[in-house]
Amino acid sequence: MLPWRVVPALQGRVDGRGSAASLGMRRRMENIDRVFDGRIHGCGGGPVRTSQFVSSDRRSTSAGQGSVGCKCARLWKKWFIAHAAMTGYTFMKRISRQVGRGLLAVVVTLLASTIGAPQGQDLTVGQRNLFVIAEMLPGHYDNANQHYFARRRKLPQNDRHDRVATTITRISAPAFRKNVFLWTTRVETPEGPRSSWQITTLEPGPGDSEVTMRHYFGEGRAINPENLSTLRPSELRRTDGCDYVFMFIRRADHYSGKQRPKACRFVWEGANVYTDNEIQLSKSSLWLHDHKWLIAGNRRVTGTASGEPYWLERSRLFHCYADIPGVGGGLDIPFERYDEILLHDKGGMHWISAPKGQSIGLSLRNVTWHVLNEANGNFNRNSLVLSVSERLSEGGTKEHGYAFADSGAERIVLNLKWILVNCALTPRHQARPNM
Numbered sequence: 001m002l003p004w005r006v007v008p009a010l011q012g013r014v015d016g017r018g019s020a021a022s023l024g025m026r027r028r029m030e031n032i033d034r035v036f037d038g039r040i041h042g043c044g045g046g047p048v049r050t051s052q053f054v055s056s057d058r059r060s061t062s063a064g065q066g067s068v069g070c071k072c073a074r075l076w077k078k079w080f081i082a083h084a085a086m087t088g089y090t091f092m093k094r095i096s097r098q099v100g101r102g103l104l105a106v107v108v109t110l111l112a113s114t115i116g117a118p119q120g121q122d123l124t125v126g127q128r129n130l131f132v133i134a135e136m137l138p139g140h141y142d143n144a145n146q147h148y149f150a151r152r153r154k155l156p157q158n159d160r161h162d163r164v165a166t167t168i169t170r171i172s173a174p175a176f177r178k179n180v181f182l183w184t185t186r187v188e189t190p191e192g193p194r195s196s197w198q199i200t201t202l203e204p205g206p207g208d209s210e211v212t213m214r215h216y217f218g219e220g221r222a223i224n225p226e227n228l229s230t231l232r233p234s235e236l237r238r239t240d241g242c243d244y245v246f247m248f249i250r251r252a253d254h255y256s257g258k259q260r261p262k263a264c265r266f267v268w269e270g271a272n273v274y275t276d277n278e279i280q281l282s283k284s285s286l287w288l289h290d291h292k293w294l295i296a297g298n299r300r301v302t303g304t305a306s307g308e309p310y311w312l313e314r315s316r317l318f319h320c321y322a323d324i325p326g327v328g329g330g331l332d333i334p335f336e337r338y339d340e341i342l343l344h345d346k347g348g349m350h351w352i353s354a355p356k357g358q359s360i361g362l363s364l365r366n367v368t369w370h371v372l373n374e375a376n377g378n379f380n381r382n383s384l385v386l387s388v389s390e391r392l393s394e395g396g397t398k399e400h401g402y403a404f405a406d407s408g409a410e411r412i413v414l415n416l417k418w419i420l421v422n423c424a425l426t427p428r429h430q431a432r433p434n435m
Contacts, residue, residue, distance in 0.1 A: 124208040133211060133246065133255055133281060134170070134179045134202055141166045141286045141312035144347025149370035158305045163188035163347075166286065166312055168200070173228040176201050176216070182223060183215075197223040199236060206245075213244040213257055213279070239266050244279055254282035268292055273301065278309070286312040315344035318364055318412075318423040324354055326420030343423060345384060351391075354419075359391040362421055366407055382407040386414045386423060 142165045150160040166185045173180045179202040187194045197218040202211055216236035223231070241263035246255055257279045264275045273292045280287035288310040291303035300307075320341040327333045338352045345366040354360050366384050373380040387402035403414040411424040424431075 124204065126204045126208055126210045129246075129255070130179065130202055130204050130211045136281055136283060137181060137200075137202075138168050138170050140315045140317070140344055140346075141168070142315055142344070142346035143310050143312045144365055145313060145368045145370065146311045148347075153371065156305065159308075161304060161308075161310055164288075164310050164312060165347075171199075171225070171228055173199065173231055175230075175232045177203070179203070182225065182228075195222075196220070199223065199231075199233075207247075209247065211246040211257070213246060214238060215242065215244075239264060241265060242275070244277075246279075254280050254285075254287075256280045265295065268301075271301070272296065280309075284314055286314070288312065313346050313366075313368060315346035315348070316366070316425060318343050318345060318348075318425055319427040320350075320362065320364075320421060320423040322352060322360075322362060322422075323420040324418065326415045326417050328415055328417075328420070360419065361389040361391065361397070363387045363389065364412075364423060367404075368407075384409050384412055386412045386421060388414060388416060388419060388421060 143161060143163065146161050147163040164185065164187050166183065169182045169184075171180050171182045176199060181200040181202075183198045183200045185196045185198075187196075199216040201214045201216075203214070204211055206212065216233055216238045219237050223236075242259060244257035244259055246257035259275060259277050261276055262274050264277070266273065272295045274295055275290075275292055277289040277291060278287075279289075289303070289307075290310065291300055291307065293300050320343050322338040322341065323335045324338070325333065325335055327335050336355055341350050341352075341362065342348075343350055343362065343364040345364050347365045348363065350362045352360050352362070364384070364386050366382070368382050369380055383404040384407050385402055385404045388400045390398045390400060392398055400419075401414065401416050403412060405412045410426065411422075413423070414421045
């Protein structure tokens with residue numbers, strides 16, 4: 001059955017009768033089916049004469065006298081089908097005056113779809129790279145190394161970065177469209193810890209090679225993940241001009257997004273300020289400029305004196321436990337286990353209460369060295385460090401010891417005999433047997 005039979009049949013249903021054009025078209029297609037299909041299926045035993053092939057308007061094909069094989073019959077049938085399709089298109093133009101142009105558009109679309117569609121379609125650079133940044137952005141980031149080495153390098157106080165930890169989670173918040181993230185930040189300031197919450201969105205544009213990042217702030221209050229399904233942008237604060245536009249011109253291994261110069265203006269602590277900030281994202285790090293400038297006088301009031309950005313490194317999450325005392329060598333000694341401890345490797349810290357009342361701290365840090373720490377021209381390599389400390393009753397802390405391994409290690413253990421600490425990327429219940 002040929003698909004074009006649907007057209008006259010449909011016309012008969014639409015206008016309530018079988019018109020002469022409708023019946024003529026139907027007969028034309030049935031004749032093609034009968035003549036060609038009958039000849040092709042029966043031509044195995046001998047040749048088929050082209051002089052026998054006659055179209056529905058009774059004109060001879062007159063392709064020549066004599067005989068041809070089955071292949072020729074099939075080629076002629078394809079030609080007649082194409083001819084019938086064009087005739088059907090002309091017919092549809094006629095009936096469009098009776099049943100409206102809408103039906104014609106639907107049928108032409110269906111006919112075109114049978115020809116086939118392209119496998120893919122080129123979109124913009126920005127649209128492709130939006131997928132990449134949306135995949136790279138989620139994670140936990142911490143500037144523990146930057147904060148530590150600022151003290152070790154004895155930098156001036158106004159050139160030291162506060163300790164900052166940021167967790168970025170991809171979420172579903174329908175009112176904010178598709179690429180939406182919950183961004184939670186904790187800053188350890190001299191006045192005490194400070195937390196902030198924001199919704200971040202990614203959209204392609206405005207240029208073909210650009211992606212726009214928008215921030216919606218919680219105004220000092222936490223954004224409850226349980227309310228994301230009903231949360232609306234109007235419930236949060238967004239300042240016009242403060243969007244980051246990522247120009248996705250690949251440089252090394254990172255992407256860079258900048259605010260438009262002096263476009264982000266608002267009131268901060270009673271003063272009119274502007275920001276010219278930048279965000280850089282790579283597989284290993286998140287770099288954040290957070291500089292505010294007074295509009296009157298053009299003087300910077302936040303950020304470090306050198307203008308260096310916050311360098312937050314992406315962390316890995318380790319599953320740890322601690323035993324007190326640290327049993328080893330297969331000895332049958334009673335011990336107490338502190339299990340299900342989670343430590344990220346960019347300065348993660350967890351405190352436990354030991355059986356004798358001590359407050360014991362477990363810390364894990366993947367050290368990215370900022371200074372050279374070797375003699376004779378040797379190079380010091382980055383290391384994964386697990387350490388144990390104790391809060392003293394008279395104040396301060398005491399370092400008990402540490403172990404270190406390669407920075408890419410997936411397991412690390414420290415046994416001080418009175419305590420054993422074991423950390424691994426893979427939880428113990430997921431470890432698989434091997435030889």
